Amino acid sequence: MSDNLLANEPAIRLGLFLAVLAAMAVWEVAAPRRRREIPRLIRWTNNLGVVAVDTVLVRLAFPVVAVGLAAFASEQGWGLLNALDVQFWLAFVASVLVLDLAIYLQHVMFHAVPALWRLHRMHHADLEFDVSTGLRFHPVEILLSMGLKLAVVAALGPPAVAVLVFEVLLNATSMFNHGNVRLPERIDRILRLLVVTPDMHRVHHSIYPNETNSNFGFNLPWWDRLLGTYRPQPRDGHEAMTIGIEQFRTPRDLWLDRMLIQPLRGPASGYPINQRRGDRT
Secondary structure (H helix, E strand, O other), X not given: OHHHHHHOHHHHHHHHHHHHHHHHHHHHHHOOOOOOOOOHHHHHHHHHHHHHHHHHHHHHHOOOOHHHHHHHHHHHOOOHHHHHOOOHHHHHHHHHHHHHHHHHHHHHHHHHOHHHHHHHHHHHOOOOOOHHHHHOOOHHHHHHHHHHHHHHHHHHOOOHHHHHHHXXXXXXXXXXXXXXXXXXXXXXXXXXXXXXXXXXXXXXXXXXXXXXXXXXXXXXXXXXXXOOOOOOOOOOOOOOOOEOOOOOOOHHHHOHHHHHHHHHOOOOOOOOOOOOOOOOO
């Protein structure tokens, strides 16, 4: 069964991506959390354009992606889990947890280092918050992220199926937790014990730096709680809060060409975690 999954990896990932994207789009129309101010056509065409650029560059830059590297590492006996000959179920669970922690730490790093924030702020510069925001990442950030992921896979030696499952879950939960969807408060309160919910992650897209630098998790919510970066609600409330950052607030900044050159425009001050005391909070 695992061989079939790996052999059909591209089709599985594409099929699930389209299914989750379509489901979230319908949900956003049926039960929106916030009023939409910018036409979806403008934002979605450009955000999906970024996805296309990212996909092409990853395929060109990395002949082997994470799932393929995990399979090769298993054959060669590379990585900690392969060296220890850990039982499959334990290796599977440990791999998903370690990979998720690595993504959390990477996310914190992209907020903490001003040069990396220049790349990551393109994600935060979206003026609205919906499922397409979860796909909007600068191509250079995606390439760096893939490089870091490959390094973790090579060192850890996870089962290839665990890497595939993790990547599918990460992609799906990223679209889910960026959704402009309304969940009953009671359900949200329970659900965010197990997964990052839209209300939890929306805080991370607040214009206030101390809220931007919280709730870094994409998939599992536990790292924020354990490591002190959890913030339950935005101070202005979900309907009234301002999405985005202080820079790049015109509709023209939402276009693909402007997004791609954002790392070269303006200062990177004010938002990184290591900002000076007295900066706006």
